[in-house]
Amino acid sequence: MGIGLSYVLVTPYTVAKSRTGGVLSRLLTRTDLELAGAQIFAADQEFAEKYARSLRERAPQNQLVLLADYVKQYFGPSGGRPHRTLFLLFKGENPCEKLLNVCGHLYTQHVEVDALAGETIRDTYSDLIFAAENSEEVRYFEPAVLTPRSQEEANFDLKMFANFLDGKENLVQNVVYPDPSKIERTLVIIKPDNWKYNSSRPGAIIDMFSRTGLRIVGIKVHRFSLAQALDFYGPVEEVLKKNLAPNFGKRAIELLEKEFSFTISNELSNLLGAGFGAECARDQFYNIVEFMSGKRPCGNSPEDMEKPGDVKCMIIVYEGENAVKKIRDVLGPTDPLKAPDGTVRREFGSNVMVNTAHASDSPESYEREQKIVRINYNSVVSIIKEHIG
Numbered sequence: 001m002g003i004g005l006s007y008v009l010v011t012p013y014t015v016a017k018s019r020t021g022g023v024l025s026r027l028l029t030r031t032d033l034e035l036a037g038a039q040i041f042a043a044d045q046e047f048a049e050k051y052a053r054s055l056r057e058r059a060p061q062n063q064l065v066l067l068a069d070y071v072k073q074y075f076g077p078s079g080g081r082p083h084r085t086l087f088l089l090f091k092g093e094n095p096c097e098k099l100l101n102v103c104g105h106l107y108t109q110h111v112e113v114d115a116l117a118g119e120t121i122r123d124t125y126s127d128l129i130f131a132a133e134n135s136e137e138v139r140y141f142e143p144a145v146l147t148p149r150s151q152e153e154a155n156f157d158l159k160m161f162a163n164f165l166d167g168k169e170n171l172v173q174n175v176v177y178p179d180p181s182k183i184e185r186t187l188v189i190i191k192p193d194n195w196k197y198n199s200s201r202p203g204a205i206i207d208m209f210s211r212t213g214l215r216i217v218g219i220k221v222h223r224f225s226l227a228q229a230l231d232f233y234g235p236v237e238e239v240l241k242k243n244l245a246p247n248f249g250k251r252a253i254e255l256l257e258k259e260f261s262f263t264i265s266n267e268l269s270n271l272l273g274a275g276f277g278a279e280c281a282r283d284q285f286y287n288i289v290e291f292m293s294g295k296r297p298c299g300n301s302p303e304d305m306e307k308p309g310d311v312k313c314m315i316i317v318y319e320g321e322n323a324v325k326k327i328r329d330v331l332g333p334t335d336p337l338k339a340p341d342g343t344v345r346r347e348f349g350s351n352v353m354v355n356t357a358h359a360s361d362s363p364e365s366y367e368r369e370q371k372i373v374r375i376n377y378n379s380v381v382s383i384i385k386e387h388i389g
Contacts (some may be wrong), residue, residue: 005036005387006095006154007161008103009146012074015040018210019125020086021185023145023204026121027088031098034196037089038219038314038378042082042172047164048075054160058153066106070141082174086160086219091387096154099147106143114160115187121145137239155388162384171218171317172379185217187369188331190360192292192311194348202314202350205357208344209318212326218317220378226300229293232372237285241278288353310355315373324366327359 010023030034044049052072055064064311074087104120106128125144148154177183190210194201223230253264290296294310318327330338336349336356349355360366 003091003093004095004151004154005089005091005158005384006148006151007090008088008099009142010088011070011084011142011146012085014125014144015084015086015216015348018207020216021203021205021207021210023203024088024123024126024206025200026102026124027090027099028198028203029200030094030102031090031092033090033092033095033098035088035220035221036091037087037378037383039087039170039378039380040084040172040216040219041087041165041168042077042084042174043164044082048072051075051157051160051183054156066138066141067143067146070143071146082172084172084174084216086216086379087165089383091383096148096151100149101123103145103147115363127198133214135165158388159383162381165378166381169376170220172219172377175215182321183319184321185319185324185366185370186318186327186360186363187358187366187373188316188318188327188360190314190316191354191356191358192294192313193350193354193356194386195312195314201356205344205348206316208347209316209327211332212318212320212323212330214320214323214326216316217319218315220315220375220376220380221312221380222315222373223312224293224295224312224373225306225308226289226293226295227305228307228372229289230297232369233288233292234248236288237282240281240284242322289350291353315375317370317375324360324362330356331359 008023008027014020014023014213017088024035026054027033049072052068052075055071058064075083076226077083092098104122104126106122106126122144127140127142128138129140148157190202190205194205231281253269257264267298286297292309292311292313295304321325330344332343332345332349334345334355335352337351339349343353344357348357360369
């Protein structure tokens with residue numbers, strides 16, 4: 001069976017309630033599909049109605065009519081304000097069936113509460129409440145997620161989404177704050193060590209950050225090129241040289257004196273500290289670059305430097321008051337072993353380099369970092385066009 005492409009939409013209500021981490025965890029741990037892309041977008045009324053019509057025309061089933069009505073009413077703007085919807089793009093064999101099984105079917109009949117097991121995403125996060133016992137009139141409906149039932153439906157929808165998202169910025173601005181001067185944005189990277197295999201870690205990390213009360217206004221799956229990784233972590237190189245080079249040089253001198261049984265002069269000691277120590281510190285920096293891009297920054301052509309790396313991460317932009325401090329408080333310090341209990345790095349980090357996530361340390365750092373990773377560009381549209389035309 002060939003490789004297919006499908007999607008899951010996380011509804012505006014589910015996004016607003018900060019349930020995206022739980023939804024993502026289910027999708028990653030209960031399928032073998034690759035998360036190929038992710039994007040937050042705000043639908044206009046025209047697109048919401050177009051998507052609703054496509055659902056309504058597929059079959060005169062209660063489920064699809066219910067979904068169509070929901071999309072038409074809640075996906076578009078209300079009170080002049082557009083709403084955030086999360087688009088998740090998955091790739092693999094038979095993606096539609098696998099995603100549908102995890103998302104769960106909608107109930108068109110009355111179901112006792114105790115009959116729900118919480119097995120699917122909709123079991124856990126959706127609601128379908130009827131007006132009265134044995135009534136078919138729906139009083140309240142929240143599907144939590146939407147996903148197509150077949151590859152034919154998926155391909156139709158994906159082309160529609162690609163056309164709508166093409167040219168759209170990756171950051172959603174849908175709130176006017178009383179005092180914009182108090183609002184910050186900060187950039188979070190869920191690092192490559194969380195994506196070696198499908199696990200609940202990325203979703204769990206998002207859940208932990210959600211306790212800050214900040215809003216996700218941008219998200220994308222990203223592969224650092226060597227050039228981007230070198231630029232992004234460039235300031236770290238000088239810090240490593242300053243902090244680590246003297247220690248590496250001192251250690252080298254101790255080993256040489258022990259091995260050859262003589263005392264090295266101060267002049268040679270200084271040379272070893274400046275040369276060997278600096279070279280070891282540079283190697284540590286290259287390890288960081290390799291960890292983030294999957295490639296060693298040595299002997300690469302200019303073309304290779306610009307190509308997407310071999311490992312992926314997820315980049316998220318959070319927005320709100322004191323966003324930088326709030327996120328870094330939940331993240332924890334660089335060394336996971338020194339991080340307080342309940343922080344992301346204490347929970348999931350391994351060491352100073354493999355410390356699970358990055359967050360901007362200042363508004364100025366955010367401005368610098370978002371330019372390097374091209375935060376307003378998202379690869380979702382190009383992936384769809386490459387796969388289905």
